Amino acid sequence: MEQTIKDKIPTYFVDQQAISKTSLVELIQKDFPNLKESSITVYLSKLKKEGVLKNPSRGKYTLSGKDRFIPVIDTKLKRLYNKIKKDYPFIEFCVWNTLWLNEFMRHQPFKFYTIIELEKDVAQSIFYKLKDQGKTVFIEPDAETFELYIHNSDDVIILKQLVSEAPLAEIENIVIPSLEKLLVDMLIDTNLFGAQQSELEFIYRSAFEKFEISKSKMKRYAHRRNREMEVEHLSNLTLANN
Structure with a gap:
């Protein structure tokens, strides 16, 4: 029954x-x-x-609403997260991979980067630890660095500062950025999200169609990054076309 x-x-x-x-x-x-x-x-x-x-x-x-965004966190990313967590147990940080964005895109990039977002005070220390392990690592790379070095390298790790009060999520004991955070950052960090810039509206539409997204969470984070109007405009445009 x-x-x-x-x-x-x-x-x-x-x-x-x-x-x-x-x-x-x-x-x-x-x-x-x-x-x-x-x-x-x-x-x-x-x-x-x-x-x-x-x-x-x-x-x-x-x-019940749409699914929650739960990307596949591979073994390499888990190992990296757990090593940092062990060495720096009291810092706030998150990890992710640009591969996760492919499911929202028409044109699939073939180069992917591992991103560690963390407190500014420990960036240099973690940078040198990863370099000593033979990793290809960059801190807050600019457009020229992307063009000259990152685009032509494999297995790149990028360190960037974690914005305070950024919306994060925890999957399998690994802290990652929430989908709301990624969507907002995409409008701002145009070097890191270079491959996504030509598809922003399509990516937003795909994300809103597939997953549960909190507009209020996006709005709060966009406000912290001084991009509230742009994010709201693109979100409204996306929802209007759905």
Whole structure:
């Protein structure tokens, strides 16, 4: 019975995003007249725990939203993160790879960079540690450095300063930038995100279509980076065209 109700639930939301609990109970009772209201309430609670339904406000139900952005974190990136975490247990930092952006793009870049965003005070120390290990590392590279060295190198690690209060996420005990952060940074860090500049609107549209994105989180971070108007304009443009 529970699976039958679970299969029926999406049909109640075809013409509306949110349904009051009272209306939802009535719709279920119409299809399953032998069910008591108390039993339906138990089923709804189970479906909420399973992630089939959301309860965004008191007395309201919606279908669960889009997926959370969970990129594949490969072994090499995990090892790098854990080594830094071990050596510098009290700093705030995150790691990621530009490969993650490919799923949002039409044209797929063939060069990818490992990015470590970290506190400015430890950048030099970590730079020299990685260099001693034979890594190809750059700190805050400018356009000329990208053109002369980075574009022609493999396995590049780029260190850049982590903006305070940047929105981060934790996946498998590895701290990474949230998708909201990446989308905002993409508008600003045009050297690092050079391959994405010609596809910004397409990337935003793809991201908003595929994943759950908090516009308020983007707005707060964009405000910290003094790019609130540009981010809001591109987000609104993207949503208008969806």
